[in-house]
Amino acid sequence: xxxxxxxxxxxxxxxxxxxxxxxxxxxxxxxxxxxxTGYSILTRDYSKICKLADKSYMASSGFQxxxxxxxxxxxxxxxxxxHQHNKQMSCPAMAQLLSNTLYYKRFFPYYAFNVLGxxxxxxxxxxxxxxxxxxxxRDAVTPLSEAEAVDLVKTCFASxxxxxxxxxxxxxxxxxxxxxxxxxxxxLRKD
Amino acid sequence: xxxxxxxxxxxxWSPAGRLFQVEYAMxxxxxxxxxxxxxxxxxxxxxxxxxxxxELSSHQRKIFKVDDHIGVAIAGLTADGxxxxxYMRSECINYGYTYESPLPVGRxxxxxxxxxxxxxxxxxxxPYGVGLLVAGLDESGAHLYYNCPSGNYFExxxxxxxxRSQAAKTYLERKFEKFPESSRDELIKDALFAIRxxxxxxxxxxxxxxxxxxxxxxxxxxxxxxxxxxxxxxxxISSEEAPAAATAAEEAAGDAAADQGGAAAEEEAAxxxx
Numbered sequence: 053x054x055x056x057x058x059x060x061x062x063x064x065x066x067x068x069x070x071x072x073x074x075x076x077x078x079x080x081x082x083x084x085x086x087x088x089t090g091y092s093i094l095t096r097d098y099s100k101i102c103k104l105a106d107k108s109y110m111a112s113s114g115f116q117x118x119x120x121x122x123x124x125x126x127x128x129x130x131x132x133x134x135h136q137h138n139k140q141m142s143c144p145a146m147a148q149l150l151s152n153t154l155y156y157k158r159f160f161p162y163y164a165f166n167v168l169g170x171x172x173x174x175x176x177x178x179x180x181x182x183x184x185x186x187x188x189x190r191d192a193v194t195p196l197s198e199a200e201a202v203d204l205v206k207t208c209f210a211s212x213x214x215x216x217x218x219x220x221x222x223x224x225x226x227x228x229x230x231x232x233x234x235x236x237x238x239x240l241r242k243d
Numbered sequence: 244x245x246x247x248x249x250x251x252x253x254x255x256w257s258p259a260g261r262l263f264q265v266e267y268a269m270x271x272x273x274x275x276x277x278x279x280x281x282x283x284x285x286x287x288x289x290x291x292x293x294x295x296x297x298e299l300s301s302h303q304r305k306i307f308k309v310d311d312h313i314g315v316a317i318a319g320l321t322a323d324g325x326x327x328x329x330y331m332r333s334e335c336i337n338y339g340y341t342y343e344s345p346l347p348v349g350r351x352x353x354x355x356x357x358x359x360x361x362x363x364x365x366x367x368x369x370p371y372g373v374g375l376l377v378a379g380l381d382e383s384g385a386h387l388y389y390n391c392p393s394g395n396y397f398e399x400x401x402x403x404x405x406x407r408s409q410a411a412k413t414y415l416e417r418k419f420e421k422f423p424e425s426s427r428d429e430l431i432k433d434a435l436f437a438i439r440x441x442x443x444x445x446x447x448x449x450x451x452x453x454x455x456x457x458x459x460x461x462x463x464x465x466x467x468x469x470x471x472x473x474x475x476x477x478x479x480i481s482s483e484e485a486p487a488a489a490t491a492a493e494e495a496a497g498d499a500a501a502d503q504g505g506a507a508a509e510e511e512a513a514x515x516x517x
Contacts, residue, residue: 128336135308135332 063115063163064089067218068100070111071205072169074177074191078198078229081169082205083111084213084240086221096221096242105130108146108170109226114184115163122162125153143170147180147188154186161185175230202227206238213240254366264370265363268392271372272404275318277441278305279411280376280387281401281434283425286458287378287385289316290434292405292441293453306455306465310335312345313379314455314463318405319392320372327371331355348379352388352396360394374404380457403437410440427458432478435471447475 070083083100086093101111102123110126112119129149133141141149147168154162161184168180182188194201202225209223220243225236249255250263257263278291293302306316307328315331317324334354338346355375362368370392377388389404390396401419403411414437422430434454439447449471457463466474 124340128340131336132332135329 062160063118065114065163066094066116067216068113069209069212069216069219070100070113070165070167071208072111072167072179072181072191073196073201073205074169074179074193075196075198075201076177076193077171077175078201078227079109079169079171079177079179080198080201080205080225080227081109081111081167082209082223082225083113084209084219084221084223086219087116088218091217093221099224101224101226102127104141104146104168105143105170106140107172107228108141108143108168109228110150110166110168112164112166114165118162119164122153122164122166126150129153142173143168143178143180144172144190146170147178147190150180150182151186151188154182154184158185169226169228171228171230177228198227198229202236209238209240252366253363253368253370262363262393265393268370268372269374272319272374272392273406273408275321275373275405276305277403277405277408277411277438278316278318278374278376279401279403279408279415279434279437279441280316280378280389280399281415281419281422281430281437282378282385282387282399283427283430284384284423286425286427286430286456286461287380287387288427288430288434288454288456289314289376289378290438290452290454291316291318292438293451302450302453304453306453307332308455308463308465309351309377309379310339310345311462312381312457313348313351313377314457314465315378316376316455318374318376318408323371323373324375327355327358327373327375330358331377345381347381348377348386348388349381351379352377352390355390356394356396359390359392362392363394376402376404378455378457378463380459385458401437403441405441407441407443410443411437414440427456427461428474431456431466431474435475435478447479448472449475 067088068084068086073080081101085097087095087098101109104110104126130141150168166182170178172178177193179191180188181191205225213220220240222240223238227234249257253262253264276292276294280289289306291305295302303321308314309331315328331351334351335346359371362370375390379386387399388396389399389402400422401415418433438452449468454471455465
């Protein structure tokens with residue numbers, strides 16, 4: 053007796069790598085810009101990072117259609133929050149909201165693997181990592197300086213690009229600190 | 244207004260073809276403190292008088308941001324206004340989610356009007372007791388609409404609602420022809436002048452009024468008190484012509500000035516004195 057299997061899947065994996073590092077007074081969020089399906093590349097220039105609030109950025113790999121839907125839901129919820137509280141959501145608050153939103157679809161999950169990075173209300177860096185159904189934790193803060201962390205990110209991506217066929221093309225890096233937000237792009241191997 | 248036998252509920256017509264409950268709801272708007280709106284081709288400005296019930300309490304918020312491109316000023320039952328603002332915000336968010344573009348103002352006011360109409364045709368509901376001045380920007384430029392409790396809505400170049408709004412309307416009627424080409428700052432100045440008209444003698448300071456702007460390249464925002472006070476000082480110091488002091492007789496009756504709070508009723512219109 054063999055189980056009948058579906059002849060289609062609602063999910064696809066568009067691949068990619070996402071990283072976030074929390075520092076004492078900064079946060080780095082990075083993701084490669086390659087979007088794939090199967091063994092093909094759909095585009096070399098797709099952003100996996102979304103600004104959810106002034107101090108909360110989310111980078112997600114997985115099924116980008118679900119990622120886009122998740123980003124839209126969170127953005128709308130943030131608008132509602134702003135109307136009700138007359139201020140932006142803090143990063144830890146957004147972290148909880150993301151967790152709840154993911155668990156809401158516990159029995160038909162968002163195929164999205166997220167890292168949320170930003171600054172908390174004291175200005176310290178904070179990074180949260182998630183599984184597909186909302187289990188999350190706040191990661192440790194690094195003693196590295198901002199420049200060292202950005203360098204580390206670039207090295208990591210160069211290394212990942214070598215071994216993972218779904219990672220490459222270029223990496224988009226967002227750096228958040230007290231002065232504001234900065235964006236950097238670094239080219240990666242395109243094979 | 245007069246008591247009569249056809250005004251018990253909103254689903255009863257009078258023999259003259261009137262719905263008295265709806266008309267009474269519009270009376271509630273006239274009792275609220277003044278709100279005015281005006282627009283040019285590129286900007287729309289809302290301003291309102293903030294009356295606190297006592298020195299100890301805070302002012303009631305009468306201007307709400309609905310979306311980056313739409314804001315609303317209310318007069319009448321502010322609680323009803325708050326609820327309708329929440330509805331408008333929700334509609335804008337849902338439209339933006341589905342279409343990834345801003346909800347056109349004209350569509351929003353129709354939805355609002357239809358919502359108000361429902362309350363004029365259900366025996367278990369009452370009409371909303373609030374008038375809304377909706378200011379917004381869309382692809383066809385800046386717009387100003389007025390939504391009444393009756394479910395009607397109209398587009399305006401400039402309008403005023405609430406108590407002593409006739410004074411403001413008189414001022415606006417004299418000036419409105421130049422509004423389409425006015426600059427943002429000229430519009431704000433005219434809004435402040437119009438508000439001053441409704442105060443009838445009371446000193447215009449930024450603590451009694453609120454001003455908000457939306458326009459091309461400018462998201463809807465409420466100006467902070469310091470900015471408003473600076474603008475007030477600017478046009479008072481340069482001693483612009485004092486708008487005609489004659490105020491309409493209907494404003495002379497001692498109606499309560501504050502929204503649902505009943506501040507001390509005022510006597511006949513005082514001469515302009517700033």
